[in-house]
Amino acid sequence: MRIVVAGGTGMVGRLVVSALGRRGHDAKVLSRSHGVDLSSGAGLDVALEGVDAVIDVTNARTTSPDEARRLFGGLTTNLLAAERRAGVKHHVLLSIVGVDRLTGSPHYEGKRAQEALVKAGGVPWTIQRATQFHEFAPQTLSWTRKGGTAMIPPLLLQPVAASDVADALAGLGAGAPQGALDLAGPGPEDLVDMVRRYIVARGESVTLIPSWRSGLFGVESAGEWFLPGPGATLAPTTFQDWLAQQIA
Numbered sequence: 001m002r003i004v005v006a007g008g009t010g011m012v013g014r015l016v017v018s019a020l021g022r023r024g025h026d027a028k029v030l031s032r033s034h035g036v037d038l039s040s041g042a043g044l045d046v047a048l049e050g051v052d053a054v055i056d057v058t059n060a061r062t063t064s065p066d067e068a069r070r071l072f073g074g075l076t077t078n079l080l081a082a083e084r085r086a087g088v089k090h091h092v093l094l095s096i097v098g099v100d101r102l103t104g105s106p107h108y109e110g111k112r113a114q115e116a117l118v119k120a121g122g123v124p125w126t127i128q129r130a131t132q133f134h135e136f137a138p139q140t141l142s143w144t145r146k147g148g149t150a151m152i153p154p155l156l157l158q159p160v161a162a163s164d165v166a167d168a169l170a171g172l173g174a175g176a177p178q179g180a181l182d183l184a185g186p187g188p189e190d191l192v193d194m195v196r197r198y199i200v201a202r203g204e205s206v207t208l209i210p211s212w213r214s215g216l217f218g219v220e221s222a223g224e225w226f227l228p229g230p231g232a233t234l235a236p237t238t239f240q241d242w243l244a245q246q247i248a
C-alpha cells in the first residue's frame with residue numbers, strides 16, 4: 001500500500017517509516033523539510049495523489065493552550081481537507097492515553113482539538129492513543145536539566161517504547177479503520193525513577209529533584225491520569241529492556 005507518514009522525519013515518525021518498509025509498504029514522508037508545510041497546505045494535493053492511508057504523527061510545540069489548538073487544529077484541518085479531495089480511505093492519528101481526562105496542559109488541548117477534527121472530518125479514521133514513550137525519560141531530563149540538577153515531576157506512567165507504537169501504527173495504517181484504541185507499555189513506572197535509571201545507565205551524575213514546579217506538569221497531574229484503562233493493548237518492551245538497548 002502507499003501510505004503517507006505526516007511527520008515522518010520526527011522521533012516516532014522515522015520509526016513508523018521503517019516499520020512500514022519492513023512490512024513491504026511504500027511509505028512516503030510528508031513534512032516541511034520534505035517540501036510540504038501542513039500549516040499552509042501548499043503542496044499537499046500532489047503529495048496525496050494515489051495514497052491509500054495517512055498516518056499523522058506531526059507535532060507542534062507551544063506553552064499556550066490557544067496556540068496549541070490553533071497549530072494542531074490548522075495542521076489537521078488542512079490535512080483532512082486534502083485527504084477528502086484525494087479520496088484517501090483511512091486517516092490514522094497518534095494521540096495520547098488520558099487526553100480527555102487531564103486539563104491544563106497546552107499540548108493536550110491541541111491533541112483534543114485534533115481528535116475532534118478527525119472524528120468529524122469525513123475520512124474513515126483510527127485514533128491510536130499511546131501512553132508516554134520510554135523516550136520521555138531522556139526528553140524530560142533534557143527539558144529540565146540545569147547544570148548538575150534537574151527538577152522532575154513525579155508522574156505515575158505506564159510507558160511504551162516508541163518503536164512498539166510505530167509498529168502498531170504501521171499495522172493500523174495498512175488495515176481497516178478501527179475508531180479509538182489505547183496502547184500502553186507492559187507495566188507502571190515512576191518518571192523520577194525512570195530518569196534516575198537512565199542517568200545511571202549512561203554513567204552520568206545529575207541530582208534529581210522530584211517536584212511539581214518544573215513547569216512541565218503541575219500537581220494536578222498527580223494520580224492515575226496517565227494510566228491506560230482495562231481495554232488497552234499492552235506492548236512488549238519494558239523500560240528496562242529499552243534502556244539496555246539504548247546503552248548497547
Ligand SMILES: NC(=O)c1ccc[n+]([C@@H]2O[C@H](COP(=O)([O-])OP(=O)(O)OC[C@H]3O[C@@H](n4cnc5c(N)ncnc54)[C@H](OP(=O)(O)O)[C@@H]3O)[C@@H](O)[C@H]2O)c1
Nearest residue numbers: 007008009010011012031032033037038039058059132133
Ligand atoms: N512523546 C510521547 O511520550 C508521546 C506519547 C503519545 C503520543 N505522542 C505524540 O506523538 C506525536 C509525535 O511526536 P514526536 O516527538 O515524534 O514529534 P517530533 O519529533 O517533534 O516530530 C514532529 C514531526 O512533525 C513534522 N511537522 C511539524 N510541523 C509541521 C508542519 N507544519 N508541516 C509538516 N510537518 C510538520 C516535523 O517535520 P518538519 O520539522 O520537517 O516539518 C516532524 O517530522 C505528537 O503529536 C505527540 O502528541 C507523544
